[in-house]
Amino acid sequence: MKKIARQLIFYSALLGIWALLAKLRIWPPYVFPPPWGVGHALWDGFSDHSFWIGIAVTMKRMLIGYSLSIALGMILGLAVSSNKFLEETLGGLLVSLQSLPSICWIPLAVLWFGLTEKAILFVVLMGSLLSVTIAMEDGRKQMPKIYGMAGRNLGASGFRLFWSVLLPASLPFIVNGMKQGWAFAWRSLIQAEMIFLSLGLGQLLMMGRDLSDMSQVMAVMILIVILGFMVDGLIFRTMERRLQEKYGLTA
Amino acid sequence: MSTNHQSAYSPVVPVGRRAGVRGDVFHGKPASSATTSPVFPVSESVVPKVALDGISLSYKTTSGERLLALDNISLEVRVGEFLCIVGPSGCGKSTLLHLIAGLNPQTSGKVFVDGTPVSGPGTDRILIFQELGLFPWLTVGGNVEFGMRMKNVSKAEREERVQYYLRLVHLSKFGNSYIHQLSGGMRQRVALARALATEPDVLLMDEPFAALDAQTRDLLHDELERIWAETGRTIIFVTHNVREAVRLGDRVALMTFRPGRVKQEFSVNLPRPRHMEQTDVARTAREVLECLRDEINKSLVEEYEEEYADEKDR
Numbered sequence: 001m002k003k004i005a006r007q008l009i010f011y012s013a014l015l016g017i018w019a020l021l022a023k024l025r026i027w028p029p030y031v032f033p034p035p036w037g038v039g040h041a042l043w044d045g046f047s048d049h050s051f052w053i054g055i056a057v058t059m060k061r062m063l064i065g066y067s068l069s070i071a072l073g074m075i076l077g078l079a080v081s082s083n084k085f086l087e088e089t090l091g092g093l094l095v096s097l098q099s100l101p102s103i104c105w106i107p108l109a110v111l112w113f114g115l116t117e118k119a120i121l122f123v124v125l126m127g128s129l130l131s132v133t134i135a136m137e138d139g140r141k142q143m144p145k146i147y148g149m150a151g152r153n154l155g156a157s158g159f160r161l162f163w164s165v166l167l168p169a170s171l172p173f174i175v176n177g178m179k180q181g182w183a184f185a186w187r188s189l190i191q192a193e194m195i196f197l198s199l200g201l202g203q204l205l206m207m208g209r210d211l212s213d214m215s216q217v218m219a220v221m222i223l224i225v226i227l228g229f230m231v232d233g234l235i236f237r238t239m240e241r242r243l244q245e246k247y248g249l250t251a
Numbered sequence: 252m253s254t255n256h257q258s259a260y261s262p263v264v265p266v267g268r269r270a271g272v273r274g275d276v277f278h279g280k281p282a283s284s285a286t287t288s289p290v291f292p293v294s295e296s297v298v299p300k301v302a303l304d305g306i307s308l309s310y311k312t313t314s315g316e317r318l319l320a321l322d323n324i325s326l327e328v329r330v331g332e333f334l335c336i337v338g339p340s341g342c343g344k345s346t347l348l349h350l351i352a353g354l355n356p357q358t359s360g361k362v363f364v365d366g367t368p369v370s371g372p373g374t375d376r377i378l379i380f381q382e383l384g385l386f387p388w389l390t391v392g393g394n395v396e397f398g399m400r401m402k403n404v405s406k407a408e409r410e411e412r413v414q415y416y417l418r419l420v421h422l423s424k425f426g427n428s429y430i431h432q433l434s435g436g437m438r439q440r441v442a443l444a445r446a447l448a449t450e451p452d453v454l455l456m457d458e459p460f461a462a463l464d465a466q467t468r469d470l471l472h473d474e475l476e477r478i479w480a481e482t483g484r485t486i487i488f489v490t491h492n493v494r495e496a497v498r499l500g501d502r503v504a505l506m507t508f509r510p511g512r513v514k515q516e517f518s519v520n521l522p523r524p525r526h527m528e529q530t531d532v533a534r535t536a537r538e539v540l541e542c543l544r545d546e547i548n549k550s551l552v553e554e555y556e557e558e559y560a561d562e563k564d565r
Contacts, residue, residue, distance in 0.1 A: 144384075146380060146382050146383075146384040147384060147386065149354055149380070149384065150380060150384030150385075150386070151397075152354060152372045153352055153354060153372055153377060153378050153380075153384075154374065154377065154397055154398035154401055154445070154449060155372070155373075155374040155398055155401035155402055155449065156397075156401045157372075160401060164397075164400075164401075165386070168386070168388040169386075169388075171388065245431065246387055246388070246429060246431055247387045247388070247431075248387060248430070248431050
């Protein structure tokens with residue numbers, strides 16, 4: 001409870017300073033909007049449904065792109081971690097490709113798919129696939145070997161060893177990979193949407209810029225932060241913490 | 252309230268310490284003769300439960316040189332015998348257990364169980380790892396059930412056996428708990444129940460009580476001795492604690508430090524149940540320790556090479 005009180009004080013103070021600075025009118029309101037202006041923009045956005053549509057469109061893309069990258073990333077990660085040849089060749093390539101910011105895939109995506117939904121999904125996929133793959137690969141390497149040995153010792157082998165022992169044993173690492181994948185996919189998607197101008201939150205952000213409507217820009221930024229935090233901070237982190245506790249991975 | 256259901260299950264008890272009974276009679280295998288091949292050379296009229304014949308193991312270190320970890324180890328363990336293997340840390344005694352469990356291959360030599368050579372893991376030999384390796388994603392009951400599930404034992408029988416073995420280790424109330432909710436001593440007992448539930452003939456235990464406090468360890472010694480007497484399993488128990496070995500074992504085999512060899516074997520003919528603090532246990536332990544001291548020194552020199560050399564110079 002004390003933690004919540006401290007957080008409440010912090011955010012109130014932040015709002016207070018913001019309001020004060022806006023009141024002092026050091027910068028004009030179209031450059032530095034007051035909190036109530038942003039609140040107003042949020043209200044308008046939701047009441048004319050443009051924010052609801054933006055959220056729906058963005059979340060739908062996210063679900064498709066993310067699911068694809070999780071499925072492919074798990075298969076790739078498994079392949080790379082269980083085959084020495086693949087690890088030395090494909091594994092190295094994946095790591096080096098990860099240094100590429102996902103926005104760099106946009107020109108390629110536009111040339112290949114045009115300004116379409118497919119192009120956006122491609123950017124999301126490339127943005128998160130690599131991190132999911134690498135996290136899966138790392139996870140399988142970090143997984144304590146004792147579980148596999150204990151499983152074999154108790155008579156498990158082949159597919160049952162994989163299904164009943166190796167898979168649950170690597171669950172904390174899989175969740176970690178999924179979490180990383182989500183973070184990367186989220187960033188890639190917003191970036192792609194800002195360039196493609198095809199509904200979605202990214203476009204709403206750019207629309208605010210084009211209209212010099214700083215209040216809308218900040219309102220959408222707040223939306224992106226809240227949505228991202230809800231999934232990453234609440235769902236994934238809780239899941240991860242519970243798993244780590246259960247698996248005795250906490251120091 | 253019918254307790255019939257609970258007590259209905261009684262495990263097949265393999266041959267206990269009844270001299271002269273062949274272990275393999277109970278497994279429906281032909282008695283070792285020319286028909287089972289290859290056959291371990293029968294030294295007496297009784298086929299040992301476990302026999303190690305000239306086991307050696309060497310491996311390449313990261314610096315590229317070959318290291319001989321185990322050197323020509325031969326040992327025989329009788330049916331229902333409690334054998335303790337003692338040695339300084341790093342002598343390869345854990346590795347030896349892994350070989351018997353079939354989890355690692357040896358470089359040369361053979362492991363025989365009931366006269367038949369071992370070629371991989373088998374549920375007739377269950378190893379209790381030093382780190383236990385309990386599955387955190389399963390409940391206590393789920394862990395105990397695991398080996399039976401892999402053997403496709405029916406659900407009804409699994410449940411009955413889980414109950415039976417949890418009661419045997421005094422954990423009946425914890426069947427639905429998860430591993431992280433248990434204390435160290437309780438985890439030990441889960442590992443023991445999990446191993447016993449697959450009803451192995453041979454129980455391999457790798458320093459299972461090393462990380463426990465003295466009180467818990469003493470308690471588990473008593474329990475292990477009782478369970479061993481009740482179930483008649485053959486136990487090979489590895490430890491670096493000489494007194495623990497003497498307290499538990501019918502026989503104590505002493506291993507040398509790098510390469511691991513069997514230096515000497517001691518029969519412990521003390522009456523049971525025993526206790527760690529008993530004077531005759533302490534006396535026997537001292538005899539063994541005398542013999543072990545050189546090996547411990549060797550391992551210390553290796554581990555603390557530099558400091559040790561410094562002290563000598565002074």
